[in-house]
Amino acid sequence: MSKREMILDALQELLYEGTAGTASVQDIATKAGIAKGGLYYYFKSKEEVLDALVERQYSNVIETCRTKLAAVDAPALEKIKLLLYFYRSTEVDRAIDVALHEPQNAAIHQKSMVFILRQLSPIVGEILQQGVEEKIFTCDQPEQIAEILLSPIIFLLDPGLFTWTDQEVQLKLKALAQMLEASLQAPINSFAFLYENWTQQKLK
Amino acid sequence: MSKREMILDALQELLYEGTAGTASVQDIATKAGIAKGGLYYYFKSKEEVLDALVERQYSNVIETCRTKLAAVDAPALEKIKLLLYFYRSTEVDRAIDVALHEPQNAAIHQKSMVFILRQLSPIVGEILQQGVEEKIFTCDQPEQIAEILLSPIIFLLDPGLFTWTDQEVQLKLKALAQMLEASLQAPINSFAFLYENWTQQKLK
Numbered sequence: 001m002s003k004r005e006m007i008l009d010a011l012q013e014l015l016y017e018g019t020a021g022t023a024s025v026q027d028i029a030t031k032a033g034i035a036k037g038g039l040y041y042y043f044k045s046k047e048e049v050l051d052a053l054v055e056r057q058y059s060n061v062i063e064t065c066r067t068k069l070a071a072v073d074a075p076a077l078e079k080i081k082l083l084l085y086f087y088r089s090t091e092v093d094r095a096i097d098v099a100l101h102e103p104q105n106a107a108i109h110q111k112s113m114v115f116i117l118r119q120l121s122p123i124v125g126e127i128l129q130q131g132v133e134e135k136i137f138t139c140d141q142p143e144q145i146a147e148i149l150l151s152p153i154i155f156l157l158d159p160g161l162f163t164w165t166d167q168e169v170q171l172k173l174k175a176l177a178q179m180l181e182a183s184l185q186a187p188i189n190s191f192a193f194l195y196e197n198w199t200q201q202k203l204k
Numbered sequence: 205m206s207k208r209e210m211i212l213d214a215l216q217e218l219l220y221e222g223t224a225g226t227a228s229v230q231d232i233a234t235k236a237g238i239a240k241g242g243l244y245y246y247f248k249s250k251e252e253v254l255d256a257l258v259e260r261q262y263s264n265v266i267e268t269c270r271t272k273l274a275a276v277d278a279p280a281l282e283k284i285k286l287l288l289y290f291y292r293s294t295e296v297d298r299a300i301d302v303a304l305h306e307p308q309n310a311a312i313h314q315k316s317m318v319f320i321l322r323q324l325s326p327i328v329g330e331i332l333q334q335g336v337e338e339k340i341f342t343c344d345q346p347e348q349i350a351e352i353l354l355s356p357i358i359f360l361l362d363p364g365l366f367t368w369t370d371q372e373v374q375l376k377l378k379a380l381a382q383m384l385e386a387s388l389q390a391p392i393n394s395f396a397f398l399y400e401n402w403t404q405q406k407l408k
Binding site: 021022047050103104106107109110113114117140141144145147148151152154155156161162171172174175176178179182183185 | 355
């Protein structure tokens with residue numbers, strides 16, 4: 001294993017232990033079993049280690065979604081549905097997810113939300129563009145619309161930030177579906193999959 | 205000054221000093237010049253002190269917007285424009301704003317984003333409802349639409365989370381304006397004020 005990976009593993013362990021938020025560069029280096037100077041060879045700051053760890057965690061999830069999606073030949077609307085399904089069913093390390101919602105790990109949590117938005121936006125943007133070519137969507141700015149539609153999903157519906165009831169989540173998803181149908185000039189109820197059977201979707 | 209306010213002032217000072225993220229309950233009590241037990245009389249945890257401080261900081265800004273808006277008799281579209289103007293021109297303590305974007309204060313930053321969304325949504329929702337009554341908007345779920353439209357503004361356009369160029373921000377606001385016009389069935393370009401003269405707006 002490379003030293004870089006050892007450093008990331010060390011921070012990940014501190015995350016499990018709940019001390020990642022307050023850990024110093026020295027603490028991370030000690031945990032990794034290397035000298036502080038060794039850590040600085042790979043990372044300029046604790047910030048950079050956090051960045052790299054979040055990237056490693058989530059790039060696997062995103063890459064899985066991208067690969068599965070690339071193997072599918074389907075219309076745009078079906079692809080959006082599939083992307084949502086792949087994303088929800090790809091295993092995210094449960095302990096990491098819980099740790100991310102601890103207040104002391106808020107910085108890492110924020111980075112993960114930013115990373116997910118940045119990584120998913122081009123994928124969703126491409127699907128929207130495909131929908132334009134299929135003449136099912138009308139959309140001048142697929143990339144920006146992708147970012148805007150992902151913002152409420154990643155931020156407003158984050159269970160660590162807000163504590164909505166299932167019914168409240170469903171109402172928000174219904175409003176989002178209707179906004180998307182109207183702004184993309186998509187068929188009525190074509191985005192109903194976002195909110196239909198929400199409770200069952202959640203249990204998957 | 206009440207002890208409660210003294211405790212909030214203490215945490216605010218730690219925020220200025222950049223040590224709020226790692227400060228213990230004892231550190232906050234010491235800074236406030238009171239016993240740890242005294243702090244626990246008002247707050248169950250450091251978390252609760254953070255909550256209260258963010259609430260104090262931002263409730264003033266929101267309250268100012270609400271009061272100014274209540275004094276105005278204007279159509280819904282004009283009120284949304286005014287709300288945006290009031291919000292941008294209400295003085296937020298610059299040092300607090302900078303401190304909120306330090307990684308060690310990420311938990312407080314997240315709480316501020318959640319608080320702003322929760323406080324602004326009903327205000328925007330009421331304006332959307334007024335627009336429905338004026339027959340300028342069509343909207344079944346004004347409250348949810350308000351939350352969805354505020355999500356990209358609060359999350360995606362947060363300069364501490366993302367580093368977009370002015371041109372990128374303008375493109376995102378343009379896409380948001382077009383989504384709102386389409387989904388509210390509002391007149392074309394009625395939300396153009398969101399992105400027009402963006403650079404000048406920013407300088408205000």
